[in-house]
Amino acid sequence: MGSGAIQGSILWWSRGHRSHHRYTDTDLDPYGAHTGLVWAHIGWMIVKPRRKPGPVDTVDLKKNKFVQFQQKYYVPMILFWGLVFPTLVAGLGWGDWKGGFFFAGITRLVMVHHSTFCINSLAHYLGEASFDAKHSPRDNIITAFATFGEGYHNFHHEFPMDFRNAVKWYQYDPTKWFIWSMSKLGLASNLKIFPDNEVKKGRLAMTLQKLRADEEKLVFAKSPKDLPVLSWDDFVTESKTRPLVVIHGFIHDVSNFMDNHPGGRALVASRIGKDATVAFEGGIYEHSNAAHNMLSMMRVGVLSGGYAPPKVWPMMSANAPQDTSSSVPEMTSASSSESDTSEMDSPHPIRVSTIDAPKFEKSSSEQKDVCIDALSYIPPGETYHIEKRRELGTNIKLNNTKYGKLY
Numbered sequence: 001m002g003s004g005a006i007q008g009s010i011l012w013w014s015r016g017h018r019s020h021h022r023y024t025d026t027d028l029d030p031y032g033a034h035t036g037l038v039w040a041h042i043g044w045m046i047v048k049p050r051r052k053p054g055p056v057d058t059v060d061l062k063k064n065k066f067v068q069f070q071q072k073y074y075v076p077m078i079l080f081w082g083l084v085f086p087t088l089v090a091g092l093g094w095g096d097w098k099g100g101f102f103f104a105g106i107t108r109l110v111m112v113h114h115s116t117f118c119i120n121s122l123a124h125y126l127g128e129a130s131f132d133a134k135h136s137p138r139d140n141i142i143t144a145f146a147t148f149g150e151g152y153h154n155f156h157h158e159f160p161m162d163f164r165n166a167v168k169w170y171q172y173d174p175t176k177w178f179i180w181s182m183s184k185l186g187l188a189s190n191l192k193i194f195p196d197n198e199v200k201k202g203r204l205a206m207t208l209q210k211l212r213a214d215e216e217k218l219v220f221a222k223s224p225k226d227l228p229v230l231s232w233d234d235f236v237t238e239s240k241t242r243p244l245v246v247i248h249g250f251i252h253d254v255s256n257f258m259d260n261h262p263g264g265r266a267l268v269a270s271r272i273g274k275d276a277t278v279a280f281e282g283g284i285y286e287h288s289n290a291a292h293n294m295l296s297m298m299r300v301g302v303l304s305g306g307y308a309p310p311k312v313w314p315m316m317s318a319n320a321p322q323d324t325s326s327s328v329p330e331m332t333s334a335s336s337s338e339s340d341t342s343e344m345d346s347p348h349p350i351r352v353s354t355i356d357a358p359k360f361e362k363s364s365s366e367q368k369d370v371c372i373d374a375l376s377y378i379p380p381g382e383t384y385h386i387e388k389r390r391e392l393g394t395n396i397k398l399n400n401t402k403y404g405k406l407y
């Protein structure tokens with residue numbers, strides 16, 4: 001009965017269809033969309049193509065008895081099911097022989113042919129690549145209406161074994177509904193569905209591709225690789241000639257921003273020549289993502305060492321375990337003698353530049369080398385003890401000071 005569509009034998013149709021999938025958008029694709037809309041729609045049918053469709057495996061079809069039968073009696077079958085049968089139905093049914101021939105026969109054929117042709121033409125031009133943009137198939141609701149649901153063609157090419165074209169319940173796909181209904185009646189079997197997880201991966205890949213394209217239109221902060229590296233002392237000197245602030249180890253020029261700072265010019269001005277990381281990160285106000293983005297655009301350099309050098313040596317040797325297997329090495333005589341006293345209580349804290357400090361102190365024992373910078377690390381700049389983010393008020397109240405508990 002399917003012969004009534006007069007779209008070629010099952011074997012011929014399937015061979016072309018398999019070729020179309022295997023060689024999409026190449027000269028071996030019998031309806032290659034790359035050759036133009038008119039050729040993909042009808043040109044390939046009415047003009048003899050220069051090349052044969054690319055080779056595909058049709059052994060399964062050739063073995064099928066039903067396919068063989070239709071191939072053998074193709075001409076009588078199309079004449080009967082395509083023209084005689086509709087004429088008979090209208091003629092014997094309600095006496096309209098002419099109407100049966102012209103409308104149910106010829107007009108229907110023209111409509112169904114163009115609807116099918118639209119899958120090769122429109123469905124490869126109109127709409128979006130929802131799952132893969134490598135080839136021309138597209139998903140579009142207009143094409144879906146013109147082709148009984150085949151307009152979700154990007155899905156069909158990406159997951160060809162799936163009996164559906166549209167995956168969402170609200171998308172127009174009467175062909176899928178028909179096949180599904182037939183399976184419920186026991187008239188269709190072996191319906192295949194591509195794993196949902198893989199379908200979602202395709203959609204995700206395309207979403208990411210779109211996001212990346214959007215990202216490329218934006219200007220982002222300079223990479224540390226493209227910025228000069230300054231020592232703390234150079235930064236302090238330079239900040240006397242222009243407003244520079246260190247935050248997150250980056251040196252920022254805030255000259256064009258100071259007057260626009262929502263928290264007031266004075267707050268920014270008070271941090272010039274200083275490490276304001278903690279203040280920026282919530283010591284006073286928890287800055288928004290937009291503030292972080294804007295700040296990054298003001299980068300002019302990278303601070304060597306990444307943070308303000310500690311003002312004092314931290315407590316180390318006094319509390320260091322005496323066990324020789326400890327990974328903490330002995331300090332050099334000069335610094336260990338300093339460390340043995342309590343620096344925190346010293347009336348004259350020693351300012352040590354981490355940049356100029358020797359990188360490694362080797363001990364004579366089997367202990368591992370430890371970077372002295374790591375041992376001497378204390379948090380940068382002014383450090384506030386914040387019990388929880390956004391709870392500075394509680395901190396102030398608990399510790400009964402203007403700034404809360406300070407290190």
Ligand SMILES: [Zn+2]
Pocket residue numbers: 017021156160
């Ligand atoms: Zn197909």
Ligand SMILES: [Zn+2]
Pocket residue numbers: 020119120124137153157
């Ligand atoms: Zn296609």
